[in-house]
Amino acid sequence: MFTPIKSTKVYEHVIVQIENMIMDGTLKRGDKLPSERELVDNFKVSRTSIREALRALQVIGLIDSRQGEGNFIKQSFEDSLFEPLSIIFMLQGGKPEEIMEVRKIIEVKTAAIAAEKINDEQLSNLEKLANAFKTSKDEKDNVELDKQFHYQIAQVTENFLIKNILNSMSFLMDSFLKEARSKILVDKGNLSVLAAQHIKICEAIKNHDAAMASEEMKKHLDFTDKYIRNNM
Amino acid sequence: MFTPIKSTKVYEHVIVQIENMIMDGTLKRGDKLPSERELVDNFKVSRTSIREALRALQVIGLIDSRQGEGNFIKQSFEDSLFEPLSIIFMLQGGKPEEIMEVRKIIEVKTAAIAAEKINDEQLSNLEKLANAFKTSKDEKDNVELDKQFHYQIAQVTENFLIKNILNSMSFLMDSFLKEARSKILVDKGNLSVLAAQHIKICEAIKNHDAAMASEEMKKHLDFTDKYIRNNM
CATH class of the missing domain: 1.20.120.530 (GntR ligand-binding domain-like)
Known part of the structure; x- marks a missing residue:
């Protein structure tokens, strides 16, 4: 499911991997993303890079961050972009x-x-x-x-x-x-x-x-x- | 030019303010953004929030980060979105x-x-x-x-x-x-x-x-x- 990442622009690769999981159907609308800690462990990158990637995906309108619950692929994208x-x-x-x-x-x-x-x-x-x-x-x-x-x-x-x-x-x-x-x-x-x-x-x-x-x-x-x- | 920010989702407000500077013509294509340090001082928010906002703007395809030079509003947007x-x-x-x-x-x-x-x-x-x-x-x-x-x-x-x-x-x-x-x-x-x-x-x-x-x-x-x- 995950491939560890070695690179300079680390957060971009995190995003690409999450996008790939969407493209191949691993992640679907409404699905919960792995926790920040799990993403850190799986991608072998810093917590900062994971947070940058998640924030960017939020801003793009791809994921929702729910306090205390985690990050979810959005259900509806009518407002996106x-x-x-x-x-x-x-x-x-x-x-x-x-x-x-x-x-x-x-x-x-x-x-x-x-x-x-x-x-x-x-x-x-x-x-x-x-x-x-x-x-x-x-x-x-x-x-x-x-x-x-x-x-x-x-x-x-x-x-x-x-x-x-x-x-x-x-x-x-x-x-x-x-x-x-x-x-x-x-x-x-x-x-x-x-x-x-x-x-x-x-x-x-x-x-x-x-x-x-x-x-x-x-x-x-x-x-x-x-x-x-x-x-x- | 800048309005200090008080809020929970800090990085979003940073993005909105940068977007407003574009909408009112303060920032144009190819313009250099203020440095991370200046943005921290002007917006009165943490360096982490500034970085999250900048990363997100990069991912959206609005700005280019050039090693050692800083962040620039892109010149061309043919590939964006x-x-x-x-x-x-x-x-x-x-x-x-x-x-x-x-x-x-x-x-x-x-x-x-x-x-x-x-x-x-x-x-x-x-x-x-x-x-x-x-x-x-x-x-x-x-x-x-x-x-x-x-x-x-x-x-x-x-x-x-x-x-x-x-x-x-x-x-x-x-x-x-x-x-x-x-x-x-x-x-x-x-x-x-x-x-x-x-x-x-x-x-x-x-x-x-x-x-x-x-x-x-x-x-x-x-x-x-x-x-x-x-x-x-």
């Missing part, structure tokens, strides 16, 4: 248009997939979100309802990568377009346009009309994109 | 079809964008890659030429996120579909089909025919996808 991507995007001099371009490419297609694959429960949830967005007067609620509407459509794909990528885009929008994102929802005129667009997307999906769902999603994101560009 | 995404994808029980679905969604569209935006230098490079793939007899070279062909198309978008996402998908294919990926290139019959598909994509892009570029890319990825499904 957000921070580094946004930081790196920022350092690269990333532009908000790039976020909207990715959203358009993926969501125009996920709307079509949703029209083909959506089940009754998912559809009823989507309709509830579209209706709540239409009637809600609270700005913060609206931001949340809008996110959930788009996320519900992504969920229909049952594709972890698509959900993960769109979550990252949503996080990036929060980081870089916070003002524009709430500004668009303050203006009552916009709000009714956006609400109507959500309803149309929802109807196309309900009618299993993939082409129409794509078209309505494209209109919706073009409108949002244009507003953001004019209000940055 | 691969490891965690692939590990998390694995833990989620991710399926190879999900990778191909993302590639299809994005690359069918990037082919169209390339047809609209490609410049002479990029086009000449793309043609070289398509021709080299057609004539090369070496399996390893072919894998590399195929990757570069797809990456050159993505580069035309000048969208960091798109390039980053497609790089991640390529890394995931290497991890999960290594055998299928080279198997498809060993069979001489396949090789000539794939080479002809690359040439057709290239021609559509050269003719600035966005619809045709998308269509040819779709055919190409459908063919690859089908082969992978039948040979897993």
Whole structure:
């Protein structure tokens, strides 16, 4: 199970070995890692190196440290990877248009997939979100309802990568377009346009009309994109 | 510039503060971080916490540690984030079809964008890659030429996120579909089909025919996808 390590960047090798145990199926979601002491004994490295490796895995979002219980491979990774991507995007001099371009490419297609694959429960949830967005007067609620509407459509794909990528885009929008994102929802005129667009997307999906769902999603994101560009 | 920290999970706060310095532009690509000693003094935390934070930032791929020189914000992030995404994808029980679905969604569209935006230098490079793939007899070279062909198309978008996402998908294919990926290139019959598909994509892009570029890319990825499904 373990291979003793000889090297200079010791903690990196500890991480690679733990990652390998995940890749070959030895460690699974929710599994408890060996204790710090056991890791020290098995890997033949210092306690400091083990702790550095464990901290790094925590920060990456791969493991959870529970006081008095030990370290566990996380059960859910829905939130993972957000921070580094946004930081790196920022350092690269990333532009908000790039976020909207990715959203358009993926969501125009996920709307079509949703029209083909959506089940009754998912559809009823989507309709509830579209209706709540239409009637809600609270700005913060609206931001949340809008996110959930788009996320519900992504969920229909049952594709972890698509959900993960769109979550990252949503996080990036929060980081870089916070003002524009709430500004668009303050203006009552916009709000009714956006609400109507959500309803149309929802109807196309309900009618299993993939082409129409794509078209309505494209209109919706073009409108949002244009507003953001004019209000940055 | 610095705010002293009082908390239990000390290293996390150190990371957040360093991230904030990036977000507000205090730290830029290639910048040297303050020394461990300065960070200890400024953040009022232990050297251990500072080291844990720095190690974690290294593992995330945000900083480079250079022996005797100190820690630097990385210059390039093209390779970042691969490891965690692939590990998390694995833990989620991710399926190879999900990778191909993302590639299809994005690359069918990037082919169209390339047809609209490609410049002479990029086009000449793309043609070289398509021709080299057609004539090369070496399996390893072919894998590399195929990757570069797809990456050159993505580069035309000048969208960091798109390039980053497609790089991640390529890394995931290497991890999960290594055998299928080279198997498809060993069979001489396949090789000539794939080479002809690359040439057709290239021609559509050269003719600035966005619809045709998308269509040819779709055919190409459908063919690859089908082969992978039948040979897993």
